[in-house]
Amino acid sequence: xxxxxxxxxxxSAIPVLGGLFGGAxxxxxxxxxxxxxxxxxxxxxxxxxxxxxxxxxxxAMTGSLMEDDVVETIQASSKEFVMLDDVQTKxxxxxxxxxxxxxxxxxxxxxxxxxxxxAGVLTGMDQKKVxxxxxxxxxxxxxxxxAQKAHNIGYSHALTNTxxxxxxxxxxxxxxxxxNSKTALLWFLNIQSDKGQVQHxxxxxxxKKHNIPTMIDIAADVPPVENLWKFNDMGFxxxxxxxxxxxxxxxxxxxxxxxxxxxxxxRLSMPPRGSTIGRGMxxxxxxxxxxxxxxxxxxxxxxxxEWKMLEDRVTVIANAVKGIKGVTVETYAPALGNxxxxxxxxxxxxxxxxxxxxxxxxxxxGNPSIEVVGEPNGISMTAWMLKPGQDKIVAARLKEExxxxxx
Numbered sequence: 016x017x018x019x020x021x022x023x024x025x026x027s028a029i030p031v032l033g034g035l036f037g038g039a040x041x042x043x044x045x046x047x048x049x050x051x052x053x054x055x056x057x058x059x060x061x062x063x064x065x066x067x068x069x070x071x072x073x074x075a076m077t078g079s080l081m082e083d084d085v086v087e088t089i090q091a092s093s094k095e096f097v098m099l100d101d102v103q104t105k106x107x108x109x110x111x112x113x114x115x116x117x118x119x120x121x122x123x124x125x126x127x128x129x130x131x132x133x134a135g136v137l138t139g140m141d142q143k144k145v146x147x148x149x150x151x152x153x154x155x156x157x158x159x160x161x162a163q164k165a166h167n168i169g170y171s172h173a174l175t176n177t178x179x180x181x182x183x184x185x186x187x188x189x190x191x192x193x194x195n196s197k198t199a200l201l202w203f204l205n206i207q208s209d210k211g212q213v214q215h216x217x218x219x220x221x222x223k224k225h226n227i228p229t230m231i232d233i234a235a236d237v238p239p240v241e242n243l244w245k246f247n248d249m250g251f252x253x254x255x256x257x258x259x260x261x262x263x264x265x266x267x268x269x270x271x272x273x274x275x276x277x278x279x280x281x282r283l284s285m286p287p288r289g290s291t292i293g294r295g296m297x298x299x300x301x302x303x304x305x306x307x308x309x310x311x312x313x314x315x316x317x318x319x320x321e322w323k324m325l326e327d328r329v330t331v332i333a334n335a336v337k338g339i340k341g342v343t344v345e346t347y348a349p350a351l352g353n354x355x356x357x358x359x360x361x362x363x364x365x366x367x368x369x370x371x372x373x374x375x376x377x378x379x380x381g382n383p384s385i386e387v388v389g390e391p392n393g394i395s396m397t398a399w400m401l402k403p404g405q406d407k408i409v410a411a412r413l414k415e416e417x418x419x420x421x422x
Contacts, residue, residue, distance in 0.1 A: 066384035068400040069332075069409050071353055072235065076386060078259040078266035079400060081305065085264060088308045089301040099287050102300045106307045107278070110270060113314055115244035116254070119272035120282055121303040123296040125234040128255035128271035129173035129202075131293050133160065135281030136200055136228050136253075137177060145283045148292045149178030157199035161190055165210035166203065170232060174202060176292065187213045187221065194225050203231045203251070205242075206352040219250040228252035228277060234269075235352045237261050240318055243310075253277055261355075261399070264309030265302040325356040328398035328406035333358050335410035339417050341366025353397065361393035362417065369420035377416050385409055 058065060072079050081089075103120055110119040122128040137156045138144035144156055151158045160174050164183040171181050179199060184190040190201070190213060201222045208214065213221075215231070222229035230253040231246050238261055246254045253273035259266030271281060284293035329346055337344040341363040348356055362369065371389045378385040385408075387396045398406060 064384055066379070066386050067402075067405050067409060068386055069396040069398070069405075070386045070388045071397050071400060072260035074266070078257075079261070079263045081265065082263050082309065082312060084312060085305045085309045089265070089305045092301050092304050097300055099300060100282075102303050103282065103285075106303050109307055110310060111272060113243070113310060114254075114270075114272050115247045116272035117275040118278035119270055120278055120285070121258070121298050121306045122255075122269045122271050122285075123267055123298050124259075124269040125232065125255045125257040126170065126173045126269070127293065127296040128269045129170070129230065129232060130176045131281040131284055131296065132230055132253040132255060132271050132273070132277060133174050133177050133179065133200055134284040134292060135277045135279070136230075137179070138283065139276075139280050140283065142283065145288075146290045148284065149176060151178040157197050159195070159197045160200045160202050161193050161198060162202045162204070163190075163207075163211035163213055165212075166207045168204070168207065170204065170234070171202065174200070185212055187217055190218075190221060191225075194221075194227065198225075198227055201227055201229045203229065205231055205233045205236050205246075209351060215246070215249060215251075222252070223250065228274070230255065230273075235260050236354070237313075238318060238322075238354050240314060240316070243314065247272060258306045258309065260353075262306075262309045262313040264306040268298060268302045268306040270306065270310070322356065325398045328401055329356045329358050331406045332396070332398070332410040332413065335414045336360060336417055339367075339414070339421060341421065342417055355397050355399040357395060357397040359390065359393060359395040360413070360417075366422055367417060367420050368422050369417070374416055374420075378412060381412055383408065385412055 068076055070076060106121060107119045110121070111117060120131075122131055134145070134148055137148065137151075144154065147154055147156075158179050159182050160171075160179045161182045161184060162171060164185050167181055167183055175181060182193050182198075184193050201218055203215065203218050205215075219229050221227075229251050231251045232255050233242055233246060234255065234257045236242050237256065243256070251273065253271065256270050256272075258264035258268035258270055271278065284291040286294060286297045288294070333344045333346055336342055343361045345359040345361070346356065347359065348354055371391070371394060374394060375387060375389050378387060387394045396409070401409070
């Protein structure tokens with residue numbers, strides 16, 4: 016695996032990009048420079064609340080925090096001009112190699128990856144069709160996407176942005192009957208795979224049987240790291256994933272990967288091209304390069320060591336509160352989505368005079384501010400967005416609040 020600090024250096028040596036960032040100031044020299052402190056603390060200046068994130072990689076909480084290598088790449092690449100398509104092409108080749116895909120492109124998050132992927136399926140390389148989206152009426156473009164009813168939970172809006180209609184099914188037989196001349200795509204939502212009756216391999220096989228492309232949304236479904244190539248290996252034609260969650264890439268970045276023909280067609284609806292439904296889904300060169308560095312670093316990570324570290328942090332918090340009378344602590348790891356060591360804290364109302372909302376507010380309004388997830392009968396949290404030492408802070412504050420509320 017390439018050293019993250021040498022990634023841009025290696026990219027800049029590729030002939031198509033030439034001197035990638037020009038000859039006056041090589042990017043690698045920027046990466047080698049020591050980090051500088053910002054002259055202004057704009058967060059403090061604007062009075063914005065910062066907090067310890069014990070909740071997870073929620074978009075509302077600005078996802079995850081980028082690693083230093085990613086930030087250095089973004090800062091260094093911001094100093095030079097380069098052709099946007101060249102960056103996408105070369106980075107896409109590297110991402111595809113890491114993920115066992117034929118091709119890949121960095122998108123403006125997972126949601127836009129879905130829209131652009133379907134756009135590529137609908138238009139192929141026909142520029143006239145690209146400019147017609149999302150107006151499918153009066154064209155020979157297909158207009159229906161088949162999805163399991165249990166998978167249609169809102170994110171499918173990314174697909175209807177193309178002008179397509181979602182056709183809901185529940186069984187494999189229903190899906191086969193729903194296929195017709197208008198069917199453009201079979202879409203699968205991985206995080207809901209335990210809710211639907213048709214599983215991954217059956218969905219892929221159905222698509223291959225009828226020569227209809229299949230797409231899977233795995234937005235928050237790494238770790239495990241193997242998911243980055245599992246579904247490409249399985250035969251899905253398009254795979255969409257968020258970049259600003261576990262991989263700690265730019266929060267506004269995602270990856271669309273899969274078959275070369277569909278990625279090439281999807282790029283016709285992306286910037287820098289105009290007159291397309293994807294024009295507003297702009298990803299700058301800094302985000303593209305930062306996403307690549309984040310992905311490469313994530314793939315190279317010692318995931319067993321990382322898991323043990325997160326388990327230890329959860330244990331610190333759990334041990335601090337599980338001895339409080341009336342409090343129950345459960346440790347677990349979600350099977351689908353956000354698969355990391357997590358914990359749930361429940362309490363008996365007659366023994367702990369506290370509501371979920373009041374505990375959340377007490378933690379939020381404390382110093383430092385802490386965010387956790389509210390549940391019907393308690394709270395849940397994860398350790399994977401905690402900085403070193405913050406597990407002890409969360410443990411102390413949680414113990415303090417539950418102890419104060421003990422009857």
